[in-house]
Amino acid sequence: MKLQEADAKSLLVAQGLPVPAWTVAHTAGEARDAAAAFLEAGADKVVIKAQVLVGGRGKAGGVKLAGSPAEAEQVAGGILGMDIKGMTVRKVLVGPAADIVKEFYLAAVLDRAERGILLMGSAEGGVEIETVAEENPAAIIRLHAHPLLGLQDFGARELAFAMGLGAHLKAAVAMAKGLVTTMKAYDADLVEVNPLAIVRETGADGAIVERLVCLDAKITLDDSALERHPGLEALRDPDEEAPEDKEAREAGLTFIKLDGTIGCMVNGAGLAMTTMDLVKRAGGEPANFLDIGGGARADKVAHAMRLILADPKVNAILVNIFGGITRGDEVARGLIEARAQQTREVPMIVRIVGTNAAEAATLLEEANFQTAASLDEAAAKAVQASRAADAAGAASANVTA
Amino acid sequence: MSILVGRDTRLVVQGITGREGGFHAQASREYGTDVVAGVTPGKGGQRVLDDAVPVFDTVTEAVRETGANTSLIFVPAAGAPDAVMEAADAGIATIFCITEGIPALDMVAAVEVVREHGARLIGPNCPGATSPGRAKVGIIPGSIHREGRVGVVSRSGTLTYEAVQAMTDAGLGQSTCVGIGGDPIIGTTFLDVLQLFAVDKETDAIVLIGEIGGAAEETAAAWAGEHLADVPKVAFIAGRTAPEGKRMGHAGAIISGGAGTAASKVAALEAAGFRVAGSPTELPGLLRDAGYRG
Numbered sequence: 001m002k003l004q005e006a007d008a009k010s011l012l013v014a015q016g017l018p019v020p021a022w023t024v025a026h027t028a029g030e031a032r033d034a035a036a037a038f039l040e041a042g043a044d045k046v047v048i049k050a051q052v053l054v055g056g057r058g059k060a061g062g063v064k065l066a067g068s069p070a071e072a073e074q075v076a077g078g079i080l081g082m083d084i085k086g087m088t089v090r091k092v093l094v095g096p097a098a099d100i101v102k103e104f105y106l107a108a109v110l111d112r113a114e115r116g117i118l119l120m121g122s123a124e125g126g127v128e129i130e131t132v133a134e135e136n137p138a139a140i141i142r143l144h145a146h147p148l149l150g151l152q153d154f155g156a157r158e159l160a161f162a163m164g165l166g167a168h169l170k171a172a173v174a175m176a177k178g179l180v181t182t183m184k185a186y187d188a189d190l191v192e193v194n195p196l197a198i199v200r201e202t203g204a205d206g207a208i209v210e211r212l213v214c215l216d217a218k219i220t221l222d223d224s225a226l227e228r229h230p231g232l233e234a235l236r237d238p239d240e241e242a243p244e245d246k247e248a249r250e251a252g253l254t255f256i257k258l259d260g261t262i263g264c265m266v267n268g269a270g271l272a273m274t275t276m277d278l279v280k281r282a283g284g285e286p287a288n289f290l291d292i293g294g295g296a297r298a299d300k301v302a303h304a305m306r307l308i309l310a311d312p313k314v315n316a317i318l319v320n321i322f323g324g325i326t327r328g329d330e331v332a333r334g335l336i337e338a339r340a341q342q343t344r345e346v347p348m349i350v351r352i353v354g355t356n357a358a359e360a361a362t363l364l365e366e367a368n369f370q371t372a373a374s375l376d377e378a379a380a381k382a383v384q385a386s387r388a389a390d391a392a393g394a395a396s397a398n399v400t401a
Numbered sequence: 402m403s404i405l406v407g408r409d410t411r412l413v414v415q416g417i418t419g420r421e422g423g424f425h426a427q428a429s430r431e432y433g434t435d436v437v438a439g440v441t442p443g444k445g446g447q448r449v450l451d452d453a454v455p456v457f458d459t460v461t462e463a464v465r466e467t468g469a470n471t472s473l474i475f476v477p478a479a480g481a482p483d484a485v486m487e488a489a490d491a492g493i494a495t496i497f498c499i500t501e502g503i504p505a506l507d508m509v510a511a512v513e514v515v516r517e518h519g520a521r522l523i524g525p526n527c528p529g530a531t532s533p534g535r536a537k538v539g540i541i542p543g544s545i546h547r548e549g550r551v552g553v554v555s556r557s558g559t560l561t562y563e564a565v566q567a568m569t570d571a572g573l574g575q576s577t578c579v580g581i582g583g584d585p586i587i588g589t590t591f592l593d594v595l596q597l598f599a600v601d602k603e604t605d606a607i608v609l610i611g612e613i614g615g616a617a618e619e620t621a622a623a624w625a626g627e628h629l630a631d632v633p634k635v636a637f638i639a640g641r642t643a644p645e646g647k648r649m650g651h652a653g654a655i656i657s658g659g660a661g662t663a664a665s666k667v668a669a670l671e672a673a674g675f676r677v678a679g680s681p682t683e684l685p686g687l688l689r690d691a692g693y694r695g
């Protein structure tokens with residue numbers, strides 16, 4: 001689960017990391033008030049940033065400066081409601097514009113290959129790390145935290161010196177260790193601060209000071225660990241998953257909506273991906289990824305079918321079950337139950353092999369389902385059925401016209 | 402020989418008194434695996450599987466009393482990392498963890514503890530391994546196998562069954578089939594398994610079944626290109642149509658920042674001499690094309 005910048009920053013603050021103040025505004029009026037407060041407190045300008053879960057917000061016009069409350073209202077009004085890469089901006093972050101001396105990159109990330117926490121730091125901050133990795137890989141410093149003990153001071157120091165943060169050693173060490181602590185505290189896969197920046201600030205006594213702060217933050221949480229952090233569920237961005245995906249998640253199914261016309265119901269994630277791939281290979285377009293999981297019962301199957309049929313674009317369905325834990329006859333019963341409740345007629349190609357496949361075949365035959373022996377055959381038949389439905393739809397549209 | 406599981410496997414099932422644990426312990430036993438013990442804390446002293454298998458409170462006790470050398474874990478996610486560490490601490494050499502949905506950082510610690518004990522962990526979120534005709538440890542249906550000399554390694558469960566069934570239908574038997582698991586942090590990688598197959602005298606060909614996410618297929622391919630140059634090898638990669646940024650069911654199956662795509666894996670495998678199938682059903686034919694005569 002990805003977190004919005006403002007939520008990610010809240011978690012960093014909770015772990016004691018330095019983040020400049022900010023306010024989240026849902027309306028242009030709220031943005032104006034927030035800007036007025038920051039300007040009154042001494043900021044020259046405020047920055048207004050779209051809160052959406054995509055990169056490249058700046059380039060898309062979702063990050064702008066304002067010098068007065070009125071300008072902030074106008075700018076926020078322009079950003080709110082904006083569409084950035086398919087995401088609608090519903091809120092903006094308002095904060096004092098930073099006087100940046102130098103930008104850096106620092107992240108703690110789950111390293112699959114090394115099976116540990118990898119810290120990545122770079123003196124080239126403010127740009128996407130993928131770009132740095134491609135153009136100047138030597139500019140990225142990599143260091144692993146100890147799998148049991150976490151990041152030690154000496155490691156954090158090495159990283160800080162290598163990044164050119166020797167003049168801010170204490171702050172940099174606290175920052176690096178803080179990212180690892182944040183990762184562990186919330187079971188994150190990624191805690192990224194980009195840019196991490198040295199900023200110039202005017203202290204209470206009027207003196208100019210430089211300090212190291214997190215100017216932007218990105219956190220991705222491990223979905224498998226959300227259960228033990230019940231408070232974090234509230235931070236889920238409703239735009240991150242389609243309503244169908246959410247309903248499925250709550251029903252214990254894994255569903256991802258796609259753009260095609262052929263609904264897919266499969267047991268097992270790898271086989272579900274393969275089924276989609278074979279639909280595409282046979283010339284069709286999958287409408288979804290759907291894994292009903294191991295040992296799914298009839299009612300779960302019926303629920304899955306309702307989810308697929310809720311998509312009006314679906315004009316054919318492919319059911320592919322390789323029974324291991326899952327019993328074929330249970331799935332067949334679920335399909336029969338689902339069809340009885342179904343509000344519209346959609347051709348269904350069913351392939352069930354493995355545990356209790358013979359019982360399943362008898363049930364399906366009695367209920368007049370269209371079946372297939374192999375996965376390739378099932379995919380071909382589903383594509384054929386979808387095309388026939390397309391043609392029939394076009395013909396009836398012509399008649400109506 | 403075969404790898405990981407075989408005739409000398411002495412299996413302890415952790416979580417044997419649960420529904421899944423009991424069912425699959427029984428199926429493993431019916432297949433011919435030597436199931437010597439079960440462990441469920443607080444249920445020590447019972448006997449299960451028609452009174453044939455004793456249950457112990459701890460793995461240490463099970464090892465001491467029965468000489469168990471392999472463990473199969475069905476403990477729920479909250480307790481599974483602890484079960485893995487308990488097995489390693491008790492001296493179990495090969496640990497299979499079937500449990501799905503374990504937080505990744507818990508596994509970072511568990512994998513390190515396993516490594517410190519010199520044990521091997523397969524999984525989590527894996528279907529286990531079968532050496533046809535010898536032993537089955539896990540949840541792979543025994544009926545799909547045939548004895549033979551092809552080594553199969555996969556990140557998936559049911560997709561593995563699909564591929565193995567296709568092999569068996571085509572008359573190509575297997576030495577060992579291993580599911581390494583679909584999570585981001587797993588104990589044994591593709592590379593580890595290929596290295597085991599490379600020195601196994603009873604494995605003459607390789608089938609690798611990967612999926613999107615991470616770079617483990619690429620790493621294994623690079624090694625195989627160099628060290629298994631003369632071995633017939635085929636592969637299949639799931640997720641060619643998967644959209645970027647979405648977790649495709651498996652916690653580890655995600656394309657992020659343009660990395661972990663099917664295209665990158667297919668290219669790496671082909672460059673290393675693997676023939677890559679467009680459908681699992683093509684694997685047996687491609688293996689023949691690659692010169693496998695088993």
